[in-house]
């Protein structure tokens with residue numbers, strides 16, 4: 001109940017924040033309209049009794065009341081619905097804004113490893129449209145509640161026994177509530193399977209997978225898995241719906257029986273003269289109203305419950321995981337970046353992928369991280385970017401613990417080209433300029449960044465130069481090769497020329513050898529600029545041999561480090577890998 005209360009408070013709070021006056025009007029009008037509709041029954045009672053007793057005053061009063069109430073209800077309902085729809089959209093928009101900030105604004109990536117988070121996030125993404133409607137559900141329920149109360153009050157004035165009639169709706173409401181709860185539980189229970197089903201759908205419709213799906217003829221296999229996942233999800237959810245429906249049906253039977261009983265009592269009263277024919281009309285009208293109100297109530301309660309469940313999901317997801325504090329304005333001091341006994345296990349992982357790493361990245365140096373697949377190179381890059389926190393040990397920058405530095409400030413001092421860089425399908429100038437949002441409108445900064453990344457030639461060949469729309473799915477959009485996208489990602493990383501730390505994770509994986517050589521020459525033999533520390537992850541040892549420091553990782557440990565010459569001299573792991581690569585290169589080029 002307290003969760004429901006919190007969800008209602010959240011919805012009403014947001015509505016008042018986005019539009020106080022609309023919220024006030026909508027929340028006041030809903031119960032007023034509900035109560036006013038019952039007055040139509042009263043008007044009919046006056047008219048019938050007035051006509052039978054041949055009294056003009058009650059007849060006229062009844063007629064006037066009926067006309068006025070009907071017109072007011074009609075006009076005001078239309079206006080209130082308009083206001084409510086607009087408010088509903090505003091509330092939905094506010095939830096979308098909050099969710100985007102929540103998902104994209106979280107400091108690290110830990111939550112993406114948490115299955116419970118992923119399930120809740122998938123459910124919330126799929127049902128987020130309901131958050132705006134949830135406010136409407138609250139309003140409509142207020143309206144129906146007012147109709148019930150007003151009907152009960154009027155029925156008491158006729159016969160106290162009849163006042164019990166609205167109470168018969170209670171089991172119906174409870175049964176409907178139970179059905180919704182069962183369905184919601186089934187949805188939570190099957191959330192993971194449903195997420196897998198959606199992933200399969202995305203896989204089948206994702207252009208990135210299109211080639212392999214066709215080549216390996218996987219479409220049927222994927223469709224089959226999707227169908228099986230759907231059937232399993234549907235079975236559980238349908239089962240819950242049917243179990244709930246049985247109770248709802250029984251409650252309806254009870255309600256209809258009570259309604260007929262109430263009518264019989266009143267008609268009996270008319271027959272023996274203890275009730276007027278007008279009162280019988282009132283009971284018929286209110287009984288009909290009660291039936292329609294109950295029908296709406298069952299639907300509305302279902303709607304309300306589901307909406308509140310979605311709002312509760314939002315509260316659980318967002319409320320319990322407030323974004324890590326990134327406040328403060330302390331910059332990282334300049335100086336060496338030092339790993340002291342750093343160990344790391346991915347959230348939910350069972351074994352350490354970095355094991356007591358001791359490492360010094362000298363300020364201003366270019367450091368190459370090399371090693372076999374899975375050695376831990378990208379994990380070191382992720383820790384340096386503050387995307388994860390070490391499980392043990394500490395990373396310091398110029399002596400200051402990275403864990404104590406405001407993450408936003410630290411991130412503003414670094415720049416990166418990640419292994420799985422993002423293909424922002426925007427105007428080319430924006431795709432690059434996003435590397436420093438403040439400089440986004442600055443064409444010369446974008447041009448310099450492109451130049452530094454060796455991507456000016458690419459821009460010259462595009463129809464609208466910097467203003468070319470990227471992404472073939474967009475009208476007039478141009479798609480690029482993976483290597484060209486990578487050049488733009490590298491240019492993006494050049495938008496912060498005064499960065500303290502540059503992270504390049506396989507920056508040349510998609511580049512041709514000439515471009516790669518030219519690119520790495522810029523990083524490995526930087527001009528006078530020695531304030532920037534550069535970390536390059538690469539498998540191509542011939543291209544990183546000029547680095548100031550080469551760090552060899554194996555199984556999450558640093559096994560060797562030194563300059564190229566020193567490592568060759570040591571005749572260890574690096575020398576062995578280097579010799580193998582050089583021999584392979586000599587074979588392929590001869």
Ligand SMILES: Nc1ncnc2c1ncn2[C@@H]1O[C@H](COP(=O)(O)OP(=O)(O)OP(=O)(O)O)[C@@H](O)[C@H]1O
Pocket residue numbers: 113346349353371372373374375376377378379380
């Ligand atoms: N997101 C993740 N969740 C869980 N484990 C991960 C994740 N990313 C990497 N790992 C594990 O951490 C280990 C180190 O991975 P990492 O990506 O750092 O290696 P790498 O040296 O960069 O490899 P590669 O050369 O293949 O890019 C691997 O064993 C991998 O299975």
